Amino acid sequence: MNKKPLRILWIILGFLCLGLGTIGIILPILPTVPFYMATVFWFARSSSRLHEWFIGTKLYEKHLDSFVKRRAMTAGTKLRISGMVTAMMAISFLCMKNAPIGRACLTIVWIWHLWYFFRRVKTVKPDGNFSECME
Template identity: 60%
Template sequence: MAARGKLTRGLWIALGCACPGLGTIGVVLPILPTVPFYMATVFCFAKSSERLHDWFVGTSLYEKRLEGLVARRTMTMTDRLRFVWSVTLVMGIGFALMSKVPAGLAILAVVWVCHLLYFFLRVQTIPEGQAPEGE
């Protein structure tokens, strides 16, 4: 049992270390979604180690890209559009690959619309460079 726990913890740490790299690449390449990778990092580190989780939450990457979204559901319009563009591109690829699977197309379309509704109706826009409320 102990060996299995170490292996599981090691896998969470490995995933947690890979995700910020992919998210950082996503800052430059719009095909990779930045925010989901950073959110995955927080999740993986939380599953593996409280110390790693606390470290990542204290980084400027987290503070700049995720803190407002996680704590107060706020984003700048640039971050919101970048995120929605990334999600749309990735889902568009999935849509093209599922052209012969009507159920898959319907599910992807519903998920995509839900993403749009959430990010444009539930996430508040803050001006570029402004700190979210409460800071």
């Protein structure tokens, strides 16, 4: 099977996620970190050169480096991600007024998300030091 079409698709997806993540820095409605995580994934699958370029950028260093290296984020990053997830899930929850099973599943996923972010992902201060009280 020819992998070139897949490779081109992965490059396109990588740049799409990079663009959306960068817009998310300015617009709080788009979550930056998940889009940058997707960018790393797609670039790693498509081109080692693109992957190395992206992990060398200030965008990667500022938004993902601490999470990738130490499974840690700043409190502000955690709150922004959780806030966006909560807002999107709230909209979905409201749209499912006739689907109680869907609402229950969404509620379980939302609770798990909050638990994971605030109990399993360590908190670092913006300068990169671990916060002792939030570990």
